[in-house]
Every structure is written in structure tokens, then in C-alpha cells.
Amino acid sequence: MNEVEAGRRLRTLAKEIARHNRLYHDRDAPEISDADYDALLRENAALEAEYPQLIRADSPSRQVGAAPSTVLAKVTHARPMLSLENAFSGEDVHEFVRRVRRFLSLAEAEPVALTAEPKIDGLSCSLRYEKGQLVLAATRGDGAVGEDVTPNVRTIGDIPQQLSGAPEILEVRGEVYMSKADFAALNQRQAESGGKVFANPRNAAAGSLRQKDPAITAARPLRFLAHGWGELSEPLGTTQTEAVDRLRALGFPIDQRVVRCPDADAALAHYAAIEHERADLPFDIDGVVYKLDRLDWQERLGFVGRAPRWAIAHKFPAEKAETTLERIEIQVGRTGKLTPIGRLTPVGVGGVIVSNVTLHNRDEIGRLALREGDRVRIQRAGDVIPQVVENLTPDEPRAPFVYPDHCPACGSEAVAEEGEVDIRCTGGLICPAQRLERLKHFVSRGAMDIEGLGEKTIVEFVEAGLVEKPSDIFRLRREQILGREGWKEKSVDNLLAAIEGRKGFDGARLLFGLGIRHVGIVTARDLLKCFVTIEALESAAQGETGIAELSAVEGVGPVVAEAVHDFFHEPHNREEVAALLELARPAPFVSQARETEWSGKTIVFTGSLETMSRDEAKAQAERLGARAAGSVSAKTDLVVAGPGAGSKLKKAEELGIRVATEEEWARIVAEA
Template identity: 55%
Template sequence: MSTTGTRSVEALTEAEAATELAALAAEIAGHDRAYYEQDAPVVSDAEYDALRRRNDAIEARFPQLVRPDSPSLRVGAAPVGGFAKLRHRVPMLSLDNVFAPEDFAEFCDRIRRFLTLKDDPLAFVGEPKIDGLSISLTYENGRFVQGATRGDGTEGEDVTANLRTMKSVPRTLHGHAPALIEIRGEVFMTKADFLALNAAQEAAGQKPFANPRNAAAGSLRQLDPTVTAGRRLSLFAYAMGDASEPVAPTHWAYLQRLKAWGFTVNPLSQHLAGETEAAAFEAEMGARRAALPYDIDGVVYKIDDLGLQRRLGFVGRAPRWAVAWKFPAEQATTVLDDIDIQVGRTGALTPVARLQPVNVGGVLVRNATLHNEDEIARKDIRIGDTVVLQRAGDVIPQIVSVVLDKRPATAKPYVFPHICPVCGSLAVRPPGEVVLRCTGGLTCAAQTEERLIHFVSRPAFDIEGLGEKTIREFHADGLIKGPADIFRLPAHESEIAQREGWGELSARNLTRAIEQRRTISLARFIYALGIRRIGEANAKLLARNYRGFAGWRAQMLAAVAIGSEARSDLGSIVGIGPAIAEELAEFFAEPRNVATIDELAGMLTIEDAAPEAGGGELAGKIVVFTGTLETMSRPEAKAMAEKLGARVTDSVSKKTDLVVVGADAGSKARKAAELGVRTMTEAEWRALVVKEQH
């Protein structure tokens, strides 16, 4: 039932009109959220239209009262997380970056070492790196059926309806296409279209977008597809995800297939015969960058041979066969007003520069990292100095140097604190490290808040509606004291709805988002705990090795004992090692941490990690390589094993299933013989891999 007035518009006073416009703005916004986000309208179309018409009529009579949040200035609802999640068949991983010729040369050398190539030239495809929003398009029998944003790389947001409004997304593929194929590309906005959009935003009294990338992302993530349809978005296709059949032998040939199917491929992309041509292409794109009709921040180089791409595979969240060579960092000068200390989730005290705002590469920068105490001393950075600020790609801005001839007499050296500024605990510098850490642990409010923010972050539990600001507010008010309290928030839905800036729909959305995350993969769960040195890659490695939560928990508790078999097994996992094993052991040695884990486990469903390959002879087996391998590098052999579902460790024990013995094998081969562990030669290993792959 509408709460707005029924008097004729002509009879309203200006004060009455202002009051009613405020009520209409709130009421219509609520109906928009119910319709666009919930798919559950609470009024008929006729009733909704009547509210919009009354709002328009009042604004026509009192134009001076048009509100910034007026329904007449928007279509549909704001993009606040109403999209369904879509899981990618093949993950959309990120790229490693290089910034200099020597970095690119090292990237090429790593490829050669991995593939045991000598000085063979490496053929690449170079593609300008568009500054936009990555998307994945799924086609079945040549017809576009689904589209998603990159998201966290594993799952993104279903924006199919919005992608259908784009002329550059073919509805059907021309000619023969696989029965199923995922096509990846970049949605972007040209500079001209960006300027036109911002002019329209300002004319409508709305906030302009900061840059073309934000404009493209915001346009594609509108809950009302008609808003997306009214904005000029472009697409360059450039990569492939899953496919039901081979498409091409090389990446360059694949780009030609994309064009034949009806996609736009960046016409500046080039086939490059080797590193010299790649470096020349980088210089050419850098020189042409400013004149291009769209923003680029570097060039992506991909090994052209798809067979070599498959052999190289991935490490962590990035392919070994591709890299983004970013353009030189953009710099500016400004004044350092002050230095603050931020305390992170692991207790690290990080100095942050507070700067006079300055534009660097199109971004207004007010803060920059100063890394640590030694870095401040090495660069002799003082409060009041004029400093050179650098921002390279998406890297956090940093201070490169001080302009000494502009140093004022009042500039003060910075004295690094040895007391935590949040909880007052002693801050110590562990031997061999450059970072001071608060010793307050979970009693330090800053560490608790940062751990909670990490817990709900995108690679962890990814809970919509629980951003940094909300976590800090809920923690300060006692609604959330630890991770388990997050899953108690639905019981406080009515209380949350009464909080400033919330409301019934927002609170209900939060409850739904939390309930959707009561089932989580083991890898995400491990990462969410915020254990020092356990990033996404190591979390996945642990999940793959221990398979299930119960087994992982039991082995971590057993690994607390120094010299235990469990500690040895943990440290022998390739990619973990003794130092990280010690961090895990220290975490599980703290009873409060174990209690937190157990409390969460009782509230959640933690899914076992699936083997990387199903049903084969190597799935779930523990493999050790020893001696010199002559036909492949050790990293390639390890990658082969993991691709087939095996776990690779560095030491032989009674749990080892297979030892691959290369030339000049030593103690590991002898120990395998003593324990009766199965061994095979490199040639036998290759034959087994071929058999497993087919």
C-alpha cells in the first residue's frame, strides 16, 4: 500500500511537495529492488506506473525540488548484488605482469627451462591489453546461451541478459562450431563513448564515472538490461575456455576462427616470431597508446603453439604460457603530509603515506604504501617532503624517491613505533624479517577486524553485503566478534533492518547471501582462515593433498609436534616446505584457533576437494621424483602428475605410492627400495602419462 499523498498536485504547497517527493523516492526504490533483484514485485504494474507519474508531475510543477535520488533520474535498480552466480567450466585465471625487457626475458627463460628447450625461438601472439571487464560467453550448438563476468576466476555473475543487448556479442556463430565452447573476451568502452556517457550523467544530475573501465563494468552490471542497452559497450574476443572439440592448433589460428564466427578481434594483434619482435611490438604499442580510441595498459603475450600451452599449464592463479607486459609506471610529484600505521590480519605494522591528492594515470591518489621501516630509512623519507609517486597498472601506489632540493626545513624524520597503535601491545621484528608485528594476536581489534574482512573477501567466503565498512561497524557494535558470528547474523535480521542505511530488503539480502555460503569448498575454507603464508595457491594445494576437512584437521593437529611424521609429510609437499609447515603448526598449536575452526565446521558444509583427474591410476597417489630427468624438466614432470590427480612430495615414506627414478638417483631411490615402494624409470613414467591421458 502506497504511503504517498492523494491530494491533487496543483493543491500541494512547496513544503508538502518536498515531503512527498522524498517518500516517493524511497517507495519507488523499494519497488525497484523487489522487482529487479528479488523477481518478486509487491504492487501491480499499474500501481507502480501511477507512482512514477505522480513523481513526474510533482517534479514538473516544482523543478527546484528534483532530488539526487529521484526515480526520474534512473531506470531499474542499482547494481547491488542481485546477479546469480555462474561457475566457469574452465577457471578464468589472472596473468602475471612484467614491466621491463629483462623481466620479459626471464619469463621466456622460465618457459625454456620448463620445457627443456635450449635457444629455440619462441613464437608469440601479442594482443594489446584492454582495460575493461573480462567476460565468458558460452555457446551450445552455435547459439549464445549464457554469459558471466570473471568474478573470482572460479565463478562469476550471470549477466546473460545484459550481454544480449550488445551488438558485438553474436547470437549465433557463423559456420561450424563445437557443440559446446566458452569464449572469453573483454567488454570495454571507447574513450568517445565514455565522454558521451559522462556528459549524459552530468546532465541528469548524476555522478560521472571515474574512468572508462569503471563505466564499462558499471554498465554491464546493471540489474535492468535496458540501462545496459542504452550505453555503448564494445567487445574484443581473445581466448577460449572449455570446448567439446579441438578448434585450432595455434592461438593465432584460433583468433582467425573467432573472426570467422562473427566476433571482433583486436586488429592490432600480431603474430610474433620471437622475443625481438615482441619487444618491438611493445615499443610500438607504447608509442601508439595515447592515440588509440580505447585505453590499454600494456600488451599480453601468449605462446602461439596450443600444444606447448597445454604442456606449460598453470602455476597458482596464472598460466605459465602468457604474461602481461605493462607499460612503464606513471609518476607524479606531491607532498607527504603524514605517515600512519595500519595493522594487518597477521599483525604486520605497515606504514601508509598520507598525501596531498594528485592524479596519477587517471586515478586520484591520496595514500601510498611505504612498505616497512627499512624502506623509509633507505629512501630517507620525511614528513613534509615532496615525493615522487609511482603507480604501475593495478599495483598499490608507492613512493619512489624524495625531491631533496624541495625539502623544507621543517621536514621531520619518521620514528617507527614499537608499540601497536591499536591495542598497545609490543611490536617485535622476528629474526630475518623486515616487518614489525603486533604481539596482541586475537586480542588486537585491528587484527580481528582485518581477519574478518579477509574471511568474507571474494576468494574466501565471498559474502555479498559484508564489505569492509559493514564488518568494521558490526564488529564495533558487537554484532560480530569472530568468524562464526557471521553465520549467526540471520538471527538478527530484524535488528539489522533497523540500522541506519539498511532496511528490510537489505537485511533480507544479507541473510540470503550468508545462507548461500554455508556450503564451501575446503580450499576456500582454508584460505578464509587467514593463516600467515597461506594464500589461494597454497590453500588449494593443501586441499588437494588432504582431500577432506576431517583429514586435514587431524593431520594439522598431528603436525604440531616437532619431528612428527605428520609435520614431515606436510613439509615435504612440493610448494609447502618446512617454513610454511611451521606456520601451520603454530596456528594449530593455539587452542583458540582450533576452537574457531571446530565452531565453524559445525555450522557449515565443507566440501571435499575433487581430484584433478578422475578414475585414473594416478588419481590420489603420492609421487616422488628423484635423480636427473632427461626428457623433461622437474617442474613439467610435477605438473603432469598433478594434472592427472597425483600429489607430489619431496621425500619418500611408507605413504609414497610411486618413485620415478631418473639418472644418478641417490638416497631417495635407496629408501624406496628399502620400503618396498614401487619405482619406475623416466621412460616408463612417460608411457604411463600417455596411457592416462588417453
């Protein structure tokens, strides 16, 4: 695969994985298997490692979960609830330990102890205790904001309501799950009463916890296992092992298979033992989680993108099944992409019936020579529907599938841009599928999150001519809606209040909602972390050095920079943004890093650092509220130069920028 092909594939992976995140975390209705999802993540990571210059700002390696639903109240986590990177082999685990050594500059003889524990297949939940009292329980959501499920959690017998001897502030994190036996019994009761039959224990647990009525949750056999913590007013110990023992002593259920391993080989041996007894465990698991045992090392390692550097999930292999690809349907997305969806003869695999699968794009169909009627092999690990991994009847005489060259929604020509694998409708705003999808995206939970303005309402308003572009939402008037079928005074007032409540909302959410190609919510935050307001970002994008200035933002590469630049150079886009800024008045970005004299400043590291790795130095800068940039410009505030510093140091000296040694940088961090 050359660089152009790698860029295309990374773009496709980012979009596919984001979609599956929403389906899994938000709707509890995934469409691919854990194994196939992990395979996509792994492919993405491998391509990023080979082509680091192509890492996208909306890379799946920087995303966590999905935005919380609109059904339950929102909760902002005191400390983010992040995800984990995955390992799929023993070599991956050894490489994880080698990365830890490199980051911390550890000697080869220095032992690196890990803890190992089963990865429970449930719904992540954070429990907040203040002065020993349970005051809040929340789901993970998108990692930053979750759902308030406190009344529901109070019905779970495993979870202590009061603690004795706990820190004044204690956030305990773990998994809400349903045992295999309880799941079977629940489904039997549901079937007998004509209720919903759940596909698997994870979906049953998630659906039971995320109820508006706590009485429904109370009637469901939910359990809890703790595995970590968030905000603390005092340490729980000096090691992961000590901290977990402290949680157990406080009354939290901890799985008995959590053990301390002196090295990676011992951790892998524990993985093999757990995999051997997996089928006999009372709950579903999909792997083993390893964590660095020393908490001071965890603190130094910190986080990167969506995951901690000090932990990794070692996943189990996938399960497979065979079925028939009955037909291939084409869906049109908000960017005009034509995505093929395979409809399968329902088949059971790993205890779940699957019937749909994404076929990704035209090239994937060609690679597998897929046609309607083919027998295919699918694979699954965990609780979701997989993708096709093999065509079992490629040589049977059967008509090939003809990929459409016109959009099924509007009839416009559908083409692939040079260097791209995706086929896209050229209809733009005249295409009803795109217009609808763009508006749905704008009001979605990850973007503006306007309660009461769901897909059905958007379709209604578009068909009625009330809304054609995002700014029209903020122009809606009471008299336009009142009297329409299903709209009474209270529902109209609630909707208009929800729209009004999004004025002055998070600027990053609005920027993401614009639907700029390659700009996910993490990218939007990265951009506004640098430029603070959308107006400043637009001004920078239109400048003579716009692409270079955007590319200098940490995590934003040339592909994203060009997309933002191109977006703001279109007059109709600028007109729409201006209207939104006037009507919605989004709030400037506020960094969650602690305030120091370095907040908002730009720091560049160059040369060889001897007491820490480059990654650790950048993490230190970000904790001080600064931005770690990759290139020196007139806007750089400090250059930290180690031995062997070259052109960046020279440019800093020419521009009169302050230069510090590694020792001076250490003092800056200590004193901040």
C-alpha cells in the same frame, strides 16, 4: 639481502599484493599504479628465483584476480580464467622463450613462433556459446569463479548473440572496454547530470558491466575485443593464428594489430611499433601480450600457479608525477600489522587524479626518509594510484616521522618479531581492529562469502556483543537480530538463510577464513588437496612429524608448515575450529583433476629426465589427479627415476615403493 631478509620481504609482498588484487579486481578502486603493482610482482619473482626454498604457498605468483562480488550471481568457469606473467624488458622476453625451450626440451635451432597483440586495459569476460547461441557471460572473478553478467553482455553491440558454423561448445574470452572518446563523453554526461564521474576508462567499463540493472549497462558505450578461448568441443585450429582467424570469421571483433612473429626479435619489433602509436590508439593499453603460436606446445606447457607457461605480458614503462606527502596515517590490519598510508596532495598523472598511497612499512619510510610535508615523486602506468618512488626533499629541515610503538586502536604495545620488518599490535583478540578485521576476513568474498554480512553489519554485531568469533556467526538466532534498527523480518530471514547456505560450504574457503598466517586461498586448496578435510589436516599438524608432513605438500614450504602447525597447537584455535566444523560442516575437498587410478596418489620424480623436463612431468602427474611431491616417504606411491637418481631412489627401494623408468611413466600417462 640475506635469506632472513628475503623471507621477510616475500611475506610483506604476498600480503601487499593480495590486498591490491582485492582493491583492483573486486572493488574497482585500486590504490597503487600498474607500474608499482608490476614492480612488486617483479621483486617477488626475483626473490623467489634467488631463494626457491622460500617460495610461499600464498605467493602472488600463484594468485589470480579476486573473489567475485556478492552483488551478482556466481559462475564456475569450465576452464579457469588465469592471469599472465609479466615481462619488462627485451631480455625478459628472450628468457621467456628460453624457458619454453627448456620445458619442451627443444633444440636451439627449432623455431619458436609467437603471436603479439595489444594488452587491452579492460575487464576480462568469458562468453559461452552452445549450439551457436550465447548462453552465459561471466567476469574473471578469482579465476575459478566469476560473476554472471549475461543480461548485461547482451546489450553490447560488438558481441554476437548467435553464431553460424561454430563448435557446439565455444567459450570466447576477451576484454570489455570503453574507448577514450566514449569515456570522455560519458564523464561529461555524468558530470552534467550529477552522476558518478569515473577515474579512467577501465573503471568505467568495469562499473558499467557489473550492474544489477542491464538498462544501465545498455546506456553505457561498452565494446568487446576477443583474444582467446576457454572450453571447446572441437579445436579452432592447430595454431594460435589459425584459431584467432577462426574467431574473426565467426564474427568476433579482433584487433588488427594481432600478428604472428617468427621469433622473439620480431615480437619485440612489433612491441616497439605498438608503443610508438599507443597515444593515438582509440583505447587504453598497458603492454603487449605474446603467446606461443603452436597449440600442441601450449597444451604440453600447461599452467603454473596463476598463469599459463605459454604466454607473457610485456608491460610498458611507468609514468611519473610530483606532489606533496601531506600526512602519514597508520592502519591496523586483521593480523595486527600497522601499515602506514600516505595522504597526498591530489595530482594528475596519466589522466588520473591520485591522492593516497601505501608506504608499506617502517623500513620503507626509513629508506625514503619520508616525513609529512616532503615533496615526493610517484609513478603510474595504467589506471591506478602509485606508491612513492623518491623523496625530492630529504635534506629540508623537518621533523622526522615517529613510527608508533603502541597500537592506535587499542593502545597495546606494537613490536616487530625477530627477523620481521612489520610492526604488529600484541593485543590479539582484545584489539578491536584485529577482532573486527578477522571477522571481516572470515565472511569476505574470498573466504566464506556470506551475503548480507558485510563490514557494517559485522561492526554492528560485534558492538552489540552478538559476535566475537567466527563460530558465533553460525549461532545467531532470529530473536537476537529482529527488532534492531534497520532489521525487519525479511532482512533477518535473508541473512540467516545466507548463513545456513554456507553450511556444507567449500572447506578451503573456511580454512582460508581462519586467518592462519601465510595461508591464502591457493595454499588452503593445496593443503586440502592433500589432506581432503580440515580434521585430517589438523591431525597431521599435531603429529610428531607434523611440520615435515606439511612441508612435503607441493607448494607448501617450511614457513607455511610451521604457521599451520603453530595454529593447530593453540588450544583456543582448536576449540574454535571444532566449533566451526560442528556448526558449518565444510565439504571435503574435491579435486578438479580428472579421475584416474592415480587420483589422490603421491608421485616423486628424481634423477635426470631425458624426454621431458621435470616441470612437464609434474604437470602430467597433476592432470592425472596425483600429487607431485618433493621427497620420498612411506606415503609415496610411485617414484619415477631417471639416470643419476640418488638418495630418493635408494630410500624408495628401502621402503619397498614402486619405481618406474621415464619410459614406463610415459606409458602410464598415455594409458590413464
